[in-house]
Amino acid sequence: MALDLFTERGYGQTSLREIAERLGLTKAALYYHFSSKDEIFMALHRRLHESLDATVAVLEDEDMTLGGWLALFERFVEKFPGNRKLILMHERNRTAFEKVHNEGHDQEHADIEEKLSAALRDPEIPVRERIRIGCAFSMMMGGLLFAGDGFQDVDADELTAEMKSALQDLLGAY
Amino acid sequence: MALDLFTERGYGQTSLREIAERLGLTKAALYYHFSSKDEIFMALHRRLHESLDATVAVLEDEDMTLGGWLALFERFVEKFPGNRKLILMHERNRTAFEKVHNEGHDQEHADIEEKLSAALRDPEIPVRERIRIGCAFSMMMGGLLFAGDGFQDVDADELTAEMKSALQDLLGAY
DNA sequence: GTCTATATTTCGATAGAC
């Protein structure tokens, strides 16, 4: 599957030949289903968005506070089990996503990273809070790397609970 | 510079033509200084190791406890200002590094990620501690992404201090 | 829908002049 190859080897190191091979098809067959390599990539991108946009929708409405970010991140963590592979692929291909994102003049989707990036550079928010929000986000996303790596023997619910606990220690201590 | 291109666009999406172009040279001139594209990549890898191996050397000696990891991460954070670009490049090219690392049967260097990976899957360590160590590490590495992105107006010392404070909240509350 | 070609481009790498 393309998802696995992009995660293991990275987008730029994965060829259509490899993808087709793992699928038991030929390259030509892939072009019946997708018009380009980028489109395969973007299809996976869209799948993740469709799965998480409802969770992130609150960003449109609310003016986020520290507690608001905590609540959002906690909801995000709860969605991890069902989206682990997609998020992991995304995390391991940030450069490739940015490139396709820029070239394609991608439609304005309610992207959590855009709102986050805006908050992190917002001079209205105290520096300490901005740093904490950034730390919490990277902890949350990076935690996934280990969720598949070192924590395979750990119960999913326990992992979720511990991640929430860590988020609270980072954001809730005020 | 190759360092910038690998960081912006990723190793697999960067061609030698682009690197040479940004340097004001031709591809052929690059091959006088490096024997292959991989070697350019590994030269940057080695530069980071030479800069951080002294900090990580403690891993060889000690049997790490939770407090040991905290101390190590704090020292790591202090080394950030001088190694920001290299670490950022490393973080954004994990897949490419793993590939070169495997193919080249890279010499056993005291890599922090190997020791970390071992600790995360060590059944002797309580699950809660394993998760906290993983969270702290990803927070620390991911914090770099924002250090260059949203925190350009933040004083470097203040950022370091706040990162340490966050590390303590994650690892020191026991 | 999937195949066997094949076209086209780009890439990493080399040869040899200066």
Place this chain on the structure above:
DNA sequence: GTCTATCGAAATATAGAC
């Protein structure tokens, strides 16, 4: 040390039969 020129391999993508 850097250049021009080029090679060979591999990649993306297409054409057309079945």
